[in-house]
Amino acid sequence: MTDTALQQEIAPARKAEILAEALPYIKRFFDKTIVIKYGGNAMTDPHLKDCFARDVVLLKLVGLNPVVVHGGGPQIENLLARVGKKGEFIQGMRVTDAETMEVVEMVLGGQVNKEIVNLINKHGGKAVGLTGKDAGFIRAKKLLMQRQDAPEGDLIDVGQVGEITGIDPSLIAFLDQGDFIPVIAPIGVGAEGETYNINADVVAGKLAEILKAEKLVLLTNTPGVLDKAGNLLTGLTPRQIEDLVADGTLSGGMLPKIGSALDAARNGVKSVHIIDGRVEHCLLLEILTDHGVGTMIKSK
Numbered sequence: 001m002t003d004t005a006l007q008q009e010i011a012p013a014r015k016a017e018i019l020a021e022a023l024p025y026i027k028r029f030f031d032k033t034i035v036i037k038y039g040g041n042a043m044t045d046p047h048l049k050d051c052f053a054r055d056v057v058l059l060k061l062v063g064l065n066p067v068v069v070h071g072g073g074p075q076i077e078n079l080l081a082r083v084g085k086k087g088e089f090i091q092g093m094r095v096t097d098a099e100t101m102e103v104v105e106m107v108l109g110g111q112v113n114k115e116i117v118n119l120i121n122k123h124g125g126k127a128v129g130l131t132g133k134d135a136g137f138i139r140a141k142k143l144l145m146q147r148q149d150a151p152e153g154d155l156i157d158v159g160q161v162g163e164i165t166g167i168d169p170s171l172i173a174f175l176d177q178g179d180f181i182p183v184i185a186p187i188g189v190g191a192e193g194e195t196y197n198i199n200a201d202v203v204a205g206k207l208a209e210i211l212k213a214e215k216l217v218l219l220t221n222t223p224g225v226l227d228k229a230g231n232l233l234t235g236l237t238p239r240q241i242e243d244l245v246a247d248g249t250l251s252g253g254m255l256p257k258i259g260s261a262l263d264a265a266r267n268g269v270k271s272v273h274i275i276d277g278r279v280e281h282c283l284l285l286e287i288l289t290d291h292g293v294g295t296m297i298k299s300k
């Protein structure tokens with residue numbers, strides 16, 4: 001439904017009720033950090049992009065501290081195709097050779113990051129774009145990935161893909177205090193200054209842990225986590241997740257997403273949600289109303 005259709009459909013009294021519903025949430029989350037992962041697939045529609053930027057500005061203005069981490073998988077694919085390359089993924093991670101790394105950095109650190117910054121600022125926010133190279137705040141080393149369904153130690157080399165070794169929270173805290181909204185591209189820096197491509201869900205999860213965030217919200221392009229029959233699973237325990245991975249219900253990009261969500265929930269982030277980024281104002285619905293729009297990941 002468009003904003004105009006929504007305005008016509010809802011009676012004024014109901015609109016006021018909906019606004020009033022936000023009060024306890026604003027009180028509960030006032031001055032708390034909310035890490036939001038904005039997914040490449042959920043950020044292709046211009047109207048949805050605008051809704052997202054407005055929601056982030058609203059959250060900041062009512063006193064929450066949103067921190068945005070973005071992806072850009074489809075946008076990377078577009079530029080790779082233009083240079084005659086096709087992306088390859090293993091267990092949800094992009095195989096990243098030197099040429100792919102150049103494209104990834106150009107797209108994530110440049111095009112996508114600046115577009116989100118610009119949109120948020122257009123709606124009255126003060127967004128600042130960063131990659132993990134700024135102040136060297138996301139440190140990484142080469143990831144060697146354990147092959148699924150293989151004996152421990154059967155490792156896969158996926159090129160310049162990074163595993164996070166540390167995040168310095170001071171830059172983000174500094175920006176928060178200055179009323180800025182950090183917008184972070186998932187690029188890390190190694191001990192020798194080398195550049196690493198890191199899955200955006202992994203960065204969002206780790207950042208939420210380090211910042212002791214109240215909430216981690218991962219936007220994606222499905223209603224949430226689905227079972228084999230395609231039904232939405234509204235809440236998941238670690239045990240259920242293990243079963244869904246083992247029987248192949250979870251695959252591709254959902255693997256790093258669910259892994260990061262679970263790690264964050266187990267390491268102190270109070271609530272973790274995978275939500276449908278295609279629903280207008282899904283952030284406001286999830287954070288400031290009684291209506292959840294996806295899957296909640298539980299720590300036990």
Ligand SMILES: Nc1ncnc2c1ncn2[C@@H]1O[C@H](COP(=O)(O)OP(=O)(O)O)[C@@H](O)[C@H]1O
Nearest residue numbers: 039040041220221222225226249250251253254
């Ligand atoms: N059980 C599942 N439930 C929902 N999505 C799943 C599931 N298993 C695999 N997926 C895939 O994971 C994708 C989301 O991951 P990804 O493509 O990395 O999204 P994003 O760009 O939003 O991070 C979905 O579009 C879907 O194709």
Ligand SMILES: CC(=O)N[C@@H](CCC(=O)OP(=O)(O)O)C(=O)O
Nearest residue numbers: 040071072073093094198199200
């Ligand atoms: C290592 C790795 O896979 N990096 C990701 C980074 C971007 C990302 O995570 O984008 P989405 O959130 O849109 O999927 C990539 O190169 O696609």
